[in-house]
Amino acid sequence: MIRLENISKRYVMGDVQVAALDGVSLEVDKGEFVVVLGPSGSGKTTLLNIIGALDVPTEGHVQINGGNMTLTNKVNRFKFRRETVSFIFQTFNLFPSLTALENVQFVLDMQPADKTKKEKRNGQANRARAIEVLTDVGLGERVNHFPHELSGGEQQRVAIARALATGNPVLLADEPTGELDFRTGIQILELLKRQAEAGKTVLVVTHNREISRIADRVIELSSGKIVSDGAPRGGKAEIADLQW
Ligand SMILES: Nc1ncnc2c1ncn2[C@@H]1O[C@H](COP(=O)(O)OP(=O)(O)O)[C@@H](O)[C@H]1O
Ligand SMILES: [Mg+2]
Missing domain, CATH: 3.40.50.300 (P-loop containing nucleotide triphosphate hydrolases)
Known part of the structure; x- marks a missing residue:
């Protein structure tokens, strides 16, 4: 459903270049529930925005649901957002x-x-x-x-x-529990997880390692690079067992 090939995103701020993403490649299948984990500034929002065609990468290719986002124009990206994410x-x-x-x-x-x-x-x-x-x-x-x-x-x-x-088949959630108390946050995560069980492809971004344990798959970002991709560190946890 989602394929990123060697994505980089650089912002130019005066004389300084910030590499928000640096050579990110990943694939996510239909119906997967994936948590993207990383500290503030690691590139999580940039990654989500590129997947959702709110932003375009400086380099690399993005394919979502068969469509190549990197090559299409603004109007096509707008249509894509309306119908896909x-x-x-x-x-x-x-x-x-x-x-x-x-x-x-x-x-x-x-x-x-x-x-x-x-x-x-x-x-x-x-x-x-x-x-x-x-x-x-x-x-x-x-x-x-x-x-x-x-x-x-x-x-x-x-x-x-x-x-x-x-x-739309892809749900992208950027720190969706960040404003919520623990109990409410868990209810929201359960709701999102159920959407993946029902066949949506769901990516949830968080800086909270505890939250990441509810996913089968955690993609960890650090300074714009993927540093791990797999089962959550510390073992998978049931939503009911989370503490944060
Ligand atoms: N529009 C922008 N202009 C300049 N720098 C940006 C912009 N958006 C993000 N950045 C920088 O890119 C890096 C990654 O940001 P972001 O993707 O928002 O990280 P996260 O969501 O993990 O906190 C940070 O260093 C941030 O300051
Ligand atoms: Mg962010």
């Missing part, structure tokens, strides 16, 4: 003036006409789909609440519902 962020990034339902329905209304032709004719279908995914993440009773009326964990659930609503 969904992002979940640390700070949820919900529209404060839209309800939970409207935040989710918004991305469905943005889908291209050919993909959701029927729904375009019948906005009720997008609304029904939004309610369905919000119910799936446990927010069926909260659909008409605004973000400020929801807890952090509930806001992150809205963001996950929004990511799931379109049916």
Whole structure:
């Protein structure tokens, strides 16, 4: 589903060059649940943004779902993001003036006409789909609440519902539990893990080694390079056994 070949990303800051990523190659299969682990500044967000076509590498090739992202233009990258990847962020990034339902329905209304032709004719279908995914993440009773009326964990659930609503096959989560308390964070991880079990390809970025233990596979970054890729160091842990 995801193939990166020798990716480098350099930022030029005056006279100084920062190598955010330096020769990163990796492959992720459909349905994998992968944690990308590394300290602050190690290149995790840069990596996720390149996979999600929010950013382009300085060197190397990116293939997602068969499409070569490095070669395509801005419009193609926009289409790719709309149809292939969904992002979940640390700070949820919900529209404060839209309800939970409207935040989710918004991305469905943005889908291209050919993909959701029927729904375009019948906005009720997008609304029904939004309610369905919000119910799936446990927010069926909260659909008409605004973000400020929801807890952090509930806001992150809205963001996950929004990511799931379109049916895009790749979920990219950048420190999704960073703003949440331990218990809420675990619930969010469980929810993300279940998406991989249901066939999505899920990448979760964290700087927290304890969190990384819930994955079958941990890709560890240090100074823009992959330093390990495999089973979590210290052994795999059940979500219920995590402490952080
Ligand atoms: N837009 C940018 N301009 C300049 N340097 C950047 C930019 N984005 C990231 N960097 C640098 O690249 C490195 C990796 O950053 P980032 O991918 O955000 O790491 P992480 O998410 O692991 O904290 C850091 O040294 C950071 O300062
Ligand atoms: Mg980051």
